Each structure stands twice: as structure tokens, then as C-alpha cells.
Amino acid sequence: MIMILVWRMIKNISIIYDTKKFISVKENFKLLTFSCFWLYFFMKVYAVIVGAGRGKRFGGLKQFIIFQGRPLLIYTTEIFEKSELVDSIIIVVPKEMLRKTKKLLNFYCLKKVDEVIPGGERRQDSVYNGIKAIKDDNGVVIIHDAVRPFISQNLINKGINLCKKYKAVIFGMPIFDTIKLVKGNKVIQTIPRVSPFAVQTPQFFNIKLIKEAYDKVDFKKEFTDEASILESLGIPVYIFKGDPENIKITTKQDLKFFKTSI
DSSP states (O other), rough: OOHHHHHHHHHHHHHHHTTTTTHHHHHHIIIIIIIIHHHHSOEEEEEEEEEOOOOTTSSSOOOOOOETTTEHHHHHHHHHHHHHOOEEEEEEEGGGGHHHHHHHHHHHHOSSSSEEOOEEEEEEHHHHHHHHHOOOOOSSEEEEEOTTOOOOHHHHHHHHHHHHHSEEEEEEEEEOOOOOETTTTEEEEEEOSSEEEEEEEEEEEEHHHHHHHHHHOOSSSOOOHHHHHHTTTOOOOEEEEEOOOOOOOOOOHHHHHHHHHH
């Protein structure tokens, strides 16, 4: 047990050092003295992988598309399985795919997956189902799209450490092109270029904070990501530059990019 604690402390030091571009040396020292002994030793890190979509734009359940011998869902889950900081994984899939998903998890020997639960009608319902499956109120929850298979260990580590300070952290890529709202080929509006970002997953949250946000928010409204739920309640969300290769497989053209990137 002592050896495990020492190993995690050393790992924590190396990861904090790696995030020096995002956090000052002074803040790193604070994280090392407090978070090293609290978050890593006592607070767990959960990953909720959301794969409950119907793939209308893709034309099928893209999270189960086979590539190089395994489904996208499994490919993505394996990344979190290999993470040295993720303790538990919860997978959310369509109700009719529960049995198949459990068989796949057994076949690929994914040991960190503790629960496979059915999704809801909307993405926000599916994520809520995943969050409710977490019994802890302390720690970090990572929410990630099953069809974003290019997430790196480095970004996962950075997100966890940033979440310790900010409690709600997302990543995205700055957009430098002019963006226009279009309806039926007619331009409706040009979006002001005030540092817009294309937001990615994973998104990182303090568990208690996001649970409270889901309990308070007007759930009749539509939210396209978890951060927007907190934003609607006036809860600060902090964004950092993500990874340009962390794409979401939305169309068959995206899948072609996925195949050429492996």
C-alpha cells in the first residue's frame, strides 16, 4: 500500500510539472502540497463515456462501427482504461445495446468499467444517467464522447489537474475563420469574432458541482454539452486550448480521416 501511495505521489509531481504551461509555479506548489495528498490518495477520478446517440447524421450507430478489429466505443474506452489517473469508467449506450456492450467489454478485458447503463432521449439525459451512477460526491468526473477516439493521455492528465483548481474545465480549438449563421443557403447573421472556440470533449468537473448543477437546471431546455448547463446557472467554466486531432466522428467523411490517422 505504501509503495502505491509513493508511486502516485511521484506521478502527480510529473503531471503537475507537465502542466506548467497552464498553471503557475506558485499554483503548482499549492497543488503539490494539498492535492497530491488529497485528490490522488482519497478522491477518485471517474470517466463517463457517452455512446448513446443514434447516429442520424452518420446513418447508424457509429460508436459500434468496427475498425481494425474493434468498435470505436472500445477503442475510446481503452484510452481511459490505460490512464494511470482514472479509477472507474461508466459507459452509457442505447438500452438495446446494453447486452452487446457488456459482451464486448468482457471480450476486450476492460477491467475499469464498473457500470454500463442505458442512455436517455437526449444527450443531456444520457450524461445525467451516467453522473447519477457515481455514488461519490468528491472527486473528478470526466465526460467524453465515445466517438472521439483521438484523445491523448496528456490531455486527460492536464484536464484532471486543471479541474482541481478550477472545478469546471473544458478544452477547445480557437476559430479564426469568419463564422456565419445560415438557413436554406441564406446568410442570417455573421458571428462577431470575439475569440470563439470549437469545444471538445472530454470535459472535466468537480463531481459535487456538476451534480448540483444538474439538480438545479431547468431540464426542459436543450443543452449541447455539460459546460453549458453550468454556464446557464452562472457557474464559471474555464477553457484551455485542446488538440486539433481530437475530432468527433460525426459523418462518414470523418471516419475516413480516422482510418488514415491510425
